[in-house]
Amino acid sequence: MLLDLGDLSVRSWRKSDLDALVRHANNPKIAANLRDQFPHPYRRRDGIDYLEFVREQVPERNFALQYAGEAIGGIGFQIGVDISRVSAEMGYWVSESYWGRGFATRAAQATSDWAFEKYKLTRVFALVFSGNLASIRVLEKAGFQREGILRRSAIKYGVVLDQLIFAKVR
Numbered sequence: 001m002l003l004d005l006g007d008l009s010v011r012s013w014r015k016s017d018l019d020a021l022v023r024h025a026n027n028p029k030i031a032a033n034l035r036d037q038f039p040h041p042y043r044r045r046d047g048i049d050y051l052e053f054v055r056e057q058v059p060e061r062n063f064a065l066q067y068a069g070e071a072i073g074g075i076g077f078q079i080g081v082d083i084s085r086v087s088a089e090m091g092y093w094v095s096e097s098y099w100g101r102g103f104a105t106r107a108a109q110a111t112s113d114w115a116f117e118k119y120k121l122t123r124v125f126a127l128v129f130s131g132n133l134a135s136i137r138v139l140e141k142a143g144f145q146r147e148g149i150l151r152r153s154a155i156k157y158g159v160v161l162d163q164l165i166f167a168k169v170r
């Protein structure tokens, strides 16, 4: 997979991304806003396991964000099953070294648009902790609409949190 967004691209993960993946992902500020499945510390073994896992997926559902020849983040989808198979959840992260440059917005917009065709979806949605203002802004800028609040729907590091649900439909 390759989405060419000019200086930025969204592409399949490669085995050779391991060093960059571990360097950029090993950041508590990133892990704090993602599921517990995204570990902290992010060790080399986590990177190896992740790259093996994503490279075996059919169809491919997790991709690297590439800038200046290096993987600097990730974006991916969980596709629903049974009656929810037309619906997919999107998640993403960007290395702190590149925050505030519009990369997450561009990637979320282009990759969600691409996913509708690729996975035959009618809906792409994202769940975001209610305090994650940067990601809320990303979703608004990427064309997602806020649909509601899932009160006390998640627990992160022992704290119960509200999540906002954003979606784009076709």
Ligand SMILES: CC(C)(COP(=O)(O)OP(=O)(O)OC[C@H]1O[C@@H](n2cnc3c(N)ncnc32)[C@H](O)[C@@H]1OP(=O)(O)O)[C@@H](O)C(=O)NCCC(=O)NCCS
Pocket (backbone or CB within 6 Å): 029, 030, 031, 033, 034, 091, 092, 093, 094, 095, 098, 099, 100, 101, 102, 103, 104, 105, 106, 126, 127, 128, 129, 132, 133, 134, 135, 137, 138
């Ligand atoms: C959320 C994240 C992906 C944003 O990446 P990014 O490339 O910096 O995002 P963008 O540059 O496209 O947009 C960020 C927007 O949030 C705004 N923003 C950043 N911090 C903010 C804050 N504390 N309060 C309000 N707005 C904030 C920026 O100003 C920008 O908006 P603007 O263009 O209107 O000025 C990145 O911070 C990250 O990886 N965080 C950890 C993982 C995560 O939260 N993933 C999403 C889970 S739902």
